Amino acid sequence: MTDFAAAARAAGFDTVAPLDPATLKFLPEVRAMCAADRCRHYGKTWSCPPACGELEEWAAKCARYSQGLLLQTIGEREDSYDIEAMMEAAERNREQTDALLRALGPTGADYLMMSAGTCTRCEKCTYPEAPCRFPELLCPSMEACGLFVSQVCTDNGVPYNYGDEKIAYTCCILF
Numbered sequence: 001m002t003d004f005a006a007a008a009r010a011a012g013f014d015t016v017a018p019l020d021p022a023t024l025k026f027l028p029e030v031r032a033m034c035a036a037d038r039c040r041h042y043g044k045t046w047s048c049p050p051a052c053g054e055l056e057e058w059a060a061k062c063a064r065y066s067q068g069l070l071l072q073t074i075g076e077r078e079d080s081y082d083i084e085a086m087m088e089a090a091e092r093n094r095e096q097t098d099a100l101l102r103a104l105g106p107t108g109a110d111y112l113m114m115s116a117g118t119c120t121r122c123e124k125c126t127y128p129e130a131p132c133r134f135p136e137l138l139c140p141s142m143e144a145c146g147l148f149v150s151q152v153c154t155d156n157g158v159p160y161n162y163g164d165e166k167i168a169y170t171c172c173i174l175f
């Protein structure tokens with residue numbers, strides 16, 4: 001049987017904490033924030049809405065799983081304006097997410113991963129002209145699935161905000 005927590009720790013995540021899938025709420029208002037396109041990724045990658053699928057689809061997919069883990073990459077920063085440190089932590093989170101997916105893929109285990117942000121793997125995404133170049137690593141963010149990440153953390157007893165001198169990128173896996 002796959003030890004998901006051990007695999008997540010081996011991938012390098014700083015936080016590996018239990019997540020109860022029953023706490024997940026798929027909120028249209030979170031999806032509406034995507035549609036407002038403040039991040040400028042809406043409709044630009046396979047990992048973002050609308051390509052990643054409707055909230056109802058994600059609710060149904062997630063309902064298949066009874067266990068989960070909240071995973072965080074926590075970076076140090078000088079203050080809340082330290083963009084370089086935030087980018088470094090975001091990149092580390094992406095590498096850890098890829099490492100976990102690459103480790104789990106060959107096991108044949110049944111799982112569902114939601115990432116901490118849009119997919120930045122390729123310099124230019126193939127969306128919408130051609131299929132994703134790395135479908136085995138493709139997973140939308142928790143927000144893209146309609147999850148309010150701070151609420152998911154609170155509901156599962158995991159800190160979301162670590163203060164001005166740290167930045168946390170939060171993703172999750174269900175199994």
Ligand code: SF4
Nearest residue numbers: 046119122125132133
């Ligand atoms: S891996 Fe590349 S092609 Fe696939 S969603 Fe990410 S950026 Fe787009």
